[in-house]
Amino acid sequence: MTNLLLSNFLRLLKSKLLWVTFSLMALFAALMCIWQYTPYSFLYASSIDLEEIFLPIFLLIPVMLAYFVSLYIGADYDYGTIKNKLIVGCSRVKIYLANFITCAVSGIFILLGYAIVAFTAGVPLFGFFSSDAKTIMLYLFVEICMMLSFTALFTLIAMLNQNKGTVMAITLISVFATLIFSLYMLSMLEEPKYVYMPDYSDEFLPLIERPNPDYLSGVPRIICQFVIDFMPTGQVSQILSEADEHLWIMPFYSLIITFASTAAGVFFFKKKDIK
Amino acid sequence: MEYALTADNLCKRYGRFNALNNLSMRVEKGAIYGLVGKNGSGKTTLIRLICGLQRPTLGQYSIYGEKNTSSKISYVRHRMGAVIESPSIFLNMTARDNLKHQYYVLGRPSFDGIDELLQLVGLEKESNKKAQHFSLGMRQRLGIALALAGDPDFLLLDEPINGIDPQGIVQIRELLIKLNKERQMTILISSHILGELSKMATHYGFIEKGSIIKEVSADDLERSCRKCMRISVSDIPTLIRVLDLNSAEYRIVSENTADIYGKYNIAEIVLMLSKENCDIISLSERDETLESYYINLVGGAKND
Numbered sequence: 001m002t003n004l005l006l007s008n009f010l011r012l013l014k015s016k017l018l019w020v021t022f023s024l025m026a027l028f029a030a031l032m033c034i035w036q037y038t039p040y041s042f043l044y045a046s047s048i049d050l051e052e053i054f055l056p057i058f059l060l061i062p063v064m065l066a067y068f069v070s071l072y073i074g075a076d077y078d079y080g081t082i083k084n085k086l087i088v089g090c091s092r093v094k095i096y097l098a099n100f101i102t103c104a105v106s107g108i109f110i111l112l113g114y115a116i117v118a119f120t121a122g123v124p125l126f127g128f129f130s131s132d133a134k135t136i137m138l139y140l141f142v143e144i145c146m147m148l149s150f151t152a153l154f155t156l157i158a159m160l161n162q163n164k165g166t167v168m169a170i171t172l173i174s175v176f177a178t179l180i181f182s183l184y185m186l187s188m189l190e191e192p193k194y195v196y197m198p199d200y201s202d203e204f205l206p207l208i209e210r211p212n213p214d215y216l217s218g219v220p221r222i223i224c225q226f227v228i229d230f231m232p233t234g235q236v237s238q239i240l241s242e243a244d245e246h247l248w249i250m251p252f253y254s255l256i257i258t259f260a261s262t263a264a265g266v267f268f269f270k271k272k273d274i275k
Numbered sequence: 276m277e278y279a280l281t282a283d284n285l286c287k288r289y290g291r292f293n294a295l296n297n298l299s300m301r302v303e304k305g306a307i308y309g310l311v312g313k314n315g316s317g318k319t320t321l322i323r324l325i326c327g328l329q330r331p332t333l334g335q336y337s338i339y340g341e342k343n344t345s346s347k348i349s350y351v352r353h354r355m356g357a358v359i360e361s362p363s364i365f366l367n368m369t370a371r372d373n374l375k376h377q378y379y380v381l382g383r384p385s386f387d388g389i390d391e392l393l394q395l396v397g398l399e400k401e402s403n404k405k406a407q408h409f410s411l412g413m414r415q416r417l418g419i420a421l422a423l424a425g426d427p428d429f430l431l432l433d434e435p436i437n438g439i440d441p442q443g444i445v446q447i448r449e450l451l452i453k454l455n456k457e458r459q460m461t462i463l464i465s466s467h468i469l470g471e472l473s474k475m476a477t478h479y480g481f482i483e484k485g486s487i488i489k490e491v492s493a494d495d496l497e498r499s500c501r502k503c504m505r506i507s508v509s510d511i512p513t514l515i516r517v518l519d520l521n522s523a524e525y526r527i528v529s530e531n532t533a534d535i536y537g538k539y540n541i542a543e544i545v546l547m548l549s550k551e552n553c554d555i556i557s558l559s560e561r562d563e564t565l566e567s568y569y570i571n572l573v574g575g576a577k578n579d
Contacts, residue, residue, distance in 0.1 A: 007379035014368050080363035085380050087326045087359075088425055089352030274328040 004098035025113035033121040049130045053122040066171035069154035074164020100155045145254035152258040156265035182237040277304045279461040285334035294320040296485035309476030310465035317485040318465040356427035362418025366407035377424040396420045412443035432464045473565040503534040507556040517547045
């Protein structure tokens with residue numbers, strides 16, 4: 001598999017795709033710093049932490065990965081170069097895993113594109129992280145595991161579908177659709193247990209505390225919480241909403257998704273007819 | 276007799292459509308095997324199966340004695356190279372980088388031999404030019420270079436001269452003959468351009484509706500291809516009548532032309548036509564070409 005990885009990295013270095021994606025992330029980071037440093041931002045917060053500059057990375061990474069993976073793997077089908085590997089006897093398992101690893105390493109590189117600029121520009125403007133090192137490392141670990149799960153899912157779609165346009169459409173639509181779904185589920189979970197409602201029996205309509213009919217409890221709540229903890233976009237929605245009490249379990253779910261989707265991808269790719 | 280490729284009752288089904296239908300064939304080591312068939316006959320499907328891009332629905336094949344179901348087939352594939360349909364090259368990379376990429380895929384320890392390969396296919400001056408700026412012929416030659424990157428013993432080419440200019444066709448033909456003679460490379464080449472194929476193939480396999488209907492060596496083909504007299508006349512029904520009276524074997528080629536096979540007394544036929552006031556427009560001796568042999572063969576297969 002080393003041969004395949006070397007050939008993949010040679011192709012990456014020669015292609016503009018990685019550099020464009022890296023540059024886009026760097027640009028986003030710069031724009032984020034500028035945006036957060038404007039007087040407008042300070043209307044809503046007395047101070048801005050460096051953590052807030054890094055938060056958007058959780059949303060940007062799945063979008064960038066959807067774009068990158070669909071184009072990178074799609075090019076192999078588009079140009080027909082996947083045939084060159086199969087003809088000379090490269091195993092389908094190794095081809096699949098090499099593509100996954102290449103995309104994962106590229107994902108880390110793309111992440112660095114944002115992190116370097118965000119750190120370089122962010123520290124002088126907003127100071128260092130206000131959270132402790134343990135929390136920062138946990139967020140970093142969650143991000144890397146989440147990135148691996150997105151890469152695994154997008155690699156599965158890209159390796160089983162020879163049309164890169166279709167793959168890009170499916171991956172991008174899936175990211176946004178599942179994100180919207182997750183935000184909806186999160187909003188259901190964030191309903192308070194009790195709400196203040198007017199007492200219509202009293203002419204003065206005093207506000208009294210009553211159980212919230214929209215509050216999710218029992219099994220539905222457990223299921224809902226599990227779904228948004230398990231789904232990568234559910235994890236994104238929780239982190240962006242700073243509802244991250246379950247941060248500790250997210251990497252486990254991400255790794256389960258990574259292994260399961262890679263195993264499924266390898267299984268179906270071995271049976272696929274290449275045209 | 277050693278074979279580079281054997282196929283036994285290969286079948287490939289796409290839904291309800293049988294692309295390959297109990298196909299059996301043998302490709303001798305060191306041969307240039309011409310696979311001849313019309314569009315949709317199964318040539319590309321067969322090559323895809325042999326190259327491992329797809330799996331057969333039924334049947335099996337062996338490459339250098341190793342069955343397709345064997346775990347060692349991948350080692351045997353290291354001895355293969357192929358260009359299937361269009362050349363598989365990265366258009367955003369130069370010719371040299373494309374070859375480097377393939378060298379990495381093959382696990383070659385160094386890039387030695389790239390310059391020789393580029394020279395072999397006539398791309399040494401364009402080695403640092405991006406493939407997107409190449410003509411079709413140049414891309415085809417780069418595709419062949421990629422197929423040769425692993426020093427294969429068995430080369431499969433699916434219609435490699437489609438869309439190539441006459442000079443390019445000659446260059447590719449000379450290259451393939453050179454590879455066969457100097458490196459004893461076995462070459463399987465599918466092509467519509469029968470005239471070109473006849474200039475290099477040592478063996479032929481005729482494929483129709485997913486089956487090999489005939490396999491023949493070039494020598495046997497030459498022996499069985501018959502000489503004939505092509506005659507063009509002003510009145511074809513009269514010619515037919517005269518030929519039938521003489522029990523001559525013939526084939527009507529067009530509304531005023533026929534080919535007459537076997538031994539015949541041409542003077543007698545000419546006199547009989549003259550008596551019937553049938554003018555002879557032209558008369559020439561012909562050899563049966565690969566094209567006419569194939570058309571007769573397929574026509575025979577269709578009529579079975």
